[in-house]
Amino acid sequence: MPDAPASDLLPRESILRDAALVMGKDLRIERHSKVTLGQLLPFALLVLILFAFALDPDRRILEEATPGLFWLAVLFSMLLAIQRAFSVETADGVIDALRLSDLDPAGIFLGKAAGIGLHLLVLEAALLVGVTVLYGTTPHGWLLLAATMLTATAGLAAAGSLYGVLAAGLRVRDTLLPILMLPVVAPVLIAGTEAFTAAYEQSSGEGWRWCGLLAVFAALYVVIGIFAFEPLLEES
Amino acid sequence: MTTPSNDSGAGLLRLHPDGTASRGSRILGIVVLVGSVLFLYVALVASKPDESLDAMGQLVRIMYVHVPAAIACYLAFFVTAVASAMYLWKRTTGWDALAASSAEIGVVFTALTLLTGSIWGHTTWGTWWEWDPRLTSTALMFVLYIGYLALRRAIIDPVSRAKQSAILGIIAFANVPIVHYSVDWWRSLHQTATVASLDPQIDGLRLFALFLGMILAMLLYAWLLLHRFRLEFASQALEAKGLDYALQERRAEGRADAAEVAATAAPALDAEEVR
Amino acid sequence: MDAVVRFRAAVCLLGRFPALAGVDLDVAPGEIVLLQGPNGAGKTTLLRACAGLVPVTEGEATVLGVDLVADRRPVRPLVGVLGHRTGLYDDLSVAENVRFWSRAGRSRVADADAALARLGLDGRLADVPVAMLSAGQRRRTALAILVARRPRLWLLDEPHAALDQDGRDLVDRLMTDAVGAGATVLFASHELDRARAVAHRTVTVAGGTVSGLLDGAVAAPAAEPAGEVPVA
Numbered sequence: 001m002p003d004a005p006a007s008d009l010l011p012r013e014s015i016l017r018d019a020a021l022v023m024g025k026d027l028r029i030e031r032h033s034k035v036t037l038g039q040l041l042p043f044a045l046l047v048l049i050l051f052a053f054a055l056d057p058d059r060r061i062l063e064e065a066t067p068g069l070f071w072l073a074v075l076f077s078m079l080l081a082i083q084r085a086f087s088v089e090t091a092d093g094v095i096d097a098l099r100l101s102d103l104d105p106a107g108i109f110l111g112k113a114a115g116i117g118l119h120l121l122v123l124e125a126a127l128l129v130g131v132t133v134l135y136g137t138t139p140h141g142w143l144l145l146a147a148t149m150l151t152a153t154a155g156l157a158a159a160g161s162l163y164g165v166l167a168a169g170l171r172v173r174d175t176l177l178p179i180l181m182l183p184v185v186a187p188v189l190i191a192g193t194e195a196f197t198a199a200y201e202q203s204s205g206e207g208w209r210w211c212g213l214l215a216v217f218a219a220l221y222v223v224i225g226i227f228a229f230e231p232l233l234e235e236s
Numbered sequence: 237m238t239t240p241s242n243d244s245g246a247g248l249l250r251l252h253p254d255g256t257a258s259r260g261s262r263i264l265g266i267v268v269l270v271g272s273v274l275f276l277y278v279a280l281v282a283s284k285p286d287e288s289l290d291a292m293g294q295l296v297r298i299m300y301v302h303v304p305a306a307i308a309c310y311l312a313f314f315v316t317a318v319a320s321a322m323y324l325w326k327r328t329t330g331w332d333a334l335a336a337s338s339a340e341i342g343v344v345f346t347a348l349t350l351l352t353g354s355i356w357g358h359t360t361w362g363t364w365w366e367w368d369p370r371l372t373s374t375a376l377m378f379v380l381y382i383g384y385l386a387l388r389r390a391i392i393d394p395v396s397r398a399k400q401s402a403i404l405g406i407i408a409f410a411n412v413p414i415v416h417y418s419v420d421w422w423r424s425l426h427q428t429a430t431v432a433s434l435d436p437q438i439d440g441l442r443l444f445a446l447f448l449g450m451i452l453a454m455l456l457y458a459w460l461l462l463h464r465f466r467l468e469f470a471s472q473a474l475e476a477k478g479l480d481y482a483l484q485e486r487r488a489e490g491r492a493d494a495a496e497v498a499a500t501a502a503p504a505l506d507a508e509e510v511r
Numbered sequence: 512m513d514a515v516v517r518f519r520a521a522v523c524l525l526g527r528f529p530a531l532a533g534v535d536l537d538v539a540p541g542e543i544v545l546l547q548g549p550n551g552a553g554k555t556t557l558l559r560a561c562a563g564l565v566p567v568t569e570g571e572a573t574v575l576g577v578d579l580v581a582d583r584r585p586v587r588p589l590v591g592v593l594g595h596r597t598g599l600y601d602d603l604s605v606a607e608n609v610r611f612w613s614r615a616g617r618s619r620v621a622d623a624d625a626a627l628a629r630l631g632l633d634g635r636l637a638d639v640p641v642a643m644l645s646a647g648q649r650r651r652t653a654l655a656i657l658v659a660r661r662p663r664l665w666l667l668d669e670p671h672a673a674l675d676q677d678g679r680d681l682v683d684r685l686m687t688d689a690v691g692a693g694a695t696v697l698f699a700s701h702e703l704d705r706a707r708a709v710a711h712r713t714v715t716v717a718g719g720t721v722s723g724l725l726d727g728a729v730a731a732p733a734a735e736p737a738g739e740v741p742v743a
Contacts, residue, residue: 018615021611021614021615025600025603025611028603028607029600029602029603032602032603032604032640033602088600088602091600091601092596092597092598092599092601093594093595093596093597093598094598094599094600096564096592096594096596096598097598097612098615099564099587100562100563100564100587100588100590100592100616101587101612101615101616102587102588102615102616102617103615
């Protein structure tokens, strides 16, 4: 019955185990709250519809611009996804609890990024269906499309987790996050659009080079995040 | 909490009551002034306008401002990145003040670069913006560092502000080559034949004017940095000084409150002793 | 035996405000110490500083052998905090919260389940999302996480607030049981009657400083009447 102080804490396990724990927690939150499926997904499709209003549903324009519009919709949804992912962590003193827990901050970073990335991939899949149906384009070059989505999403999720935790503790985070993030992810927009264009036009050569750029971007931000997340988490 | 060193002698970290000027900065200022006069003469009078263009040829002279301004803004952001790294290593407020000041000046030079670039472009292309790769990445960099300044404004705690903006200062600069490379590559694929690049033929006196401009811009940047840095450093020192007063006030409040609590606790003490 | 908490002239800043303006404090192992004082006195900051959540900028501060001025992070796994805010994910259920935070805090799952039972949360309430609980039930959930953690130092900020009579009795029992098993408790409260009954010693916090003596002995000089209330 007496709860003796735990001098025998469980041994520190790996960063990946911490990341899996955090990602599992985020997925469980999504399962209960259904924000990604119920709000972000409709938002993403709504953006596609608004583009049609803005660009005159002369299908030629929409068809030609499909790759760019796709990635623009992804970027706007990404902003909301990051805001959501970190508003969960700043509510109710949770961030103090994270600091007090024995979770490795690098593990928390990887877990948050993985969770955000997974949600983004779901949104992108829906958007792909969306542009096929709404803009009348037929996807080609599936391997390149898939590779582009994976690498671009990894970069967006990693950069997003980094800037998300930076902005999380601020009162002005909702207006600050976009201007911090969008210049940074502009290369992802460019590269994603070019790669998708190459895939759709079935001239994949250049497309793979752009995919390579996305991979470099993702690797860079994963590394930066692993090191920079801890001090930023402390200051939030 | 680090107390800034108050050496009133020479050196960058001066806290002189009369202001941010010093013998060094005055000499620098005079050099910049004299150099500007020389530069204006060479740029406006001595060098010949680009003959290939017609009446707009005179406006090409704006290149003499555009290129140096661009050099200065990249220098400024490089200094911010280095100062940020130094802050994270040494944790002294001077490095944070340097990073912030340099970023501010950098943003001003970037705005100047964009403005002059747009005007120069107008002489070449006839429109105010043609998505020239260098100008486009400069525009992105502009927003990036405005974000940096916005972040600094959003954090009140000086130590927290210094740490977070230092990390951002380094990451932002790391983004610059990525943005450049991707924008450049992107435009190289889509450049239409009618759009000429922004580089006219430069030789002889024009080259000299350009070099003079670049040196002048760097000196002007240094002069502005000196003053802005001292201002920033002094204001952070003022904040630290305010802390000492706040500590005194807090302790006085504590003594008053403690006496009050003692007064209310005294009856309880008697009750305890009876038990 | 080494003091669990030892502060000498410790200064803690919240932004530019000196929340702690020079605190001297000693807490011995196995003690239950009550922090009392007016609002804004610095009780919360003092507790957070002991938890390693707030940097100590001047003075000396050692908790459980960890020098907080040098690096405050190693003290965090050793302490348990019950703060004003619950630290719970609103969208998850009680059981999911307790299990997640237990696994995050390196506690065993068995401890988490036992804690749920101890706090009366293992029945119907276990699967209710935290967002739908009352303030008192959320407090209990936060307490369950604390209990499962089995820390050596308990830091409780107004633990009786928002709880009903049963809940308050439970908190008192938890504190005495924890100390009985070798832990130390430092808590702040405005419920002075109940708190003084369970505390071994009272310390007054005012204006970011602590008045009263260091080692809990009865005050001898009449000039220092405040703060020391010996428990019979």
